[in-house]
Amino acid sequence: MNILLDFLREQKVSETLIRELEHFRNRYPVNDGQRLATPSYLYYGKDIWEQALTALLCGENLLLAGSKATGKNVLAENLATAFGRPRYNISFHINMDATYMIGTDTFQNGQVTFRPGPVYQCATDGGFCILDEINMARNEALAVLHSVLDFRRMIDVPGYQQISLHEATRFIATMNYGYAGTRELNEALASRFVIIQTPEISEENLNNLLVRSFPKLQKKYREQFVALFIDINKKCENGELTMKALDLRGLLDALKLMEAGLAPRTALDMGITNKTFDSCEQEVIRDIIAGRISGKLTAATLFGA
Ligand SMILES: Nc1ncnc2c1ncn2[C@@H]1O[C@H](COP(=O)(O)OP(=O)(O)OP(=O)(O)O)[C@@H](O)[C@H]1O
Ligand SMILES: [Mg+2]
Structure with a gap:
């Protein structure tokens, strides 16, 4: 993690932002058992780093939109590490549904129990949830994320109590656009993110x-x-x-x-x-x-x- 802070300084990212990042990490220390992954690649691009850090420090959700291989996933993973939060990754596809993301009832040892999905786990764990290729899912399936992503910051599981998101939880979505086969993201969902267009590397x-x-x-x-x-x-x-x-x-x-x-x-x-x-x-x-x-x-x- 400290390698990443050194790297941010090397990239000449604003010292004020780096200090705020350190405050965030002190405010939300890692619990025992929370796994923090070290990123395998580092994201190069000072301006994008500063935009992304500012947005996440302000509590926003971030959508990284750009052409292929512009480092969207590398940046998303680097951000989770930089903030010192556990990372959850969900790859979206056409058959994605709410029960997979949020969770579902299962029958175990003669009882019905709730098996939480990755969005639920991330929300309670204060994790950084990477919603990868978010535009690949059907819009109806994504409606369940609306209350999670806006000011309500809560998950509503029918038949169970509503749960509020841990304060440190953030969502970072990625999407490809600009070539054949890419889909648009619906307006209601796009409105719940601040959006960074990832440029080609300089x-x-x-x-x-x-x-x-x-x-x-x-x-x-x-x-x-x-x-x-x-x-x-x-x-x-x-x-x-x-x-x-x-x-x-x-x-x-x-x-x-x-x-x-x-x-x-x-x-x-x-x-x-x-x-x-x-x-x-x-x-x-x-x-x-x-x-x-x-x-x-x-x-x-x-x-x-
Ligand atoms: N600005 C950058 N800094 C560091 N590595 C970069 C950058 N841009 C692209 N890369 C490199 O490009 C490769 C692809 O990165 P990544 O998988 O994050 O791209 P992506 O934008 O998610 O692509 P796709 O849209 O195809 O999923 C990685 O090896 C990564 O290191
Ligand atoms: Mg990607």
């Missing part, structure tokens, strides 16, 4: 992310991979490529394959080029790659072995 932050993730990657090649991502981004912005080609996850995967010894061009095909199935688009991407990464380059040279 050039400087991508460089820092690569330094941390691939410490052995030689500087001059690291710069070429950063430039490659920026080149692809520009072509997407001016409409020469579709967003399929822009995939930071794909670039990181490709670098992992190179680190394991695969030829750079092959790894880039697997991580980036082949994500589009249009052969013309593949040509454009290969041209951009050829301008940055020589076909003769080996994985061993990249990683300075």
Whole structure:
């Protein structure tokens, strides 16, 4: 957890916010038995950090909306850790229903008992609940969250007492938008969140992310991979490529394959080029790659072995 605070300072996040975060953690200490997960990746982006911290400190629920691989889940997990709260993750899908989220009656040892769902557990535990891909669920199924997410901050289970949310409980939803197959979120639900649109990572932050993730990657090649991502981004912005080609996850995967010894061009095909199935688009991407990464380059040279 303290690694994360150091990281926030490194990112030059406002000291006032960091202090308030520490107050929050002191006010809501972790109970015995509450598991705090350490995040596997760190989110780079000072402005987004400051917006998200401010919103959550004010007691708001946060919706992170953006294109694929813009770090929405990484940020949501980092936030739970930064606030020092246990994390609950719910992945939404078309068949999600209220009983799964809130809980349901079960028959156990000859008695009817209530088996709480993750929203209920998170609400009583003071957890941070990540509602992942919230727009994938049917709107009717989500109506049950209305009273949880607005000023009432309570869960109403038919046949049981209403319960109020623990003060430290927060909800962070994520949603994808901007490409085929993504769904809109209904207005009543969107109105219950403050919304941050997650941008593509900046050039400087991508460089820092690569330094941390691939410490052995030689500087001059690291710069070429950063430039490659920026080149692809520009072509997407001016409409020469579709967003399929822009995939930071794909670039990181490709670098992992190179680190394991695969030829750079092959790894880039697997991580980036082949994500589009249009052969013309593949040509454009290969041209951009050829301008940055020589076909003769080996994985061993990249990683300075
Ligand atoms: N700003 C960022 N800082 C750190 N890592 C980032 C950032 N943006 C993207 N990434 C990296 O991109 C990858 C994908 O991140 P994540 O799964 O959080 O994205 P997402 O926005 O939830 O994507 P999707 O919409 O496809 O679910 C991770 O490896 C993550 O480290
Ligand atoms: Mg995600």
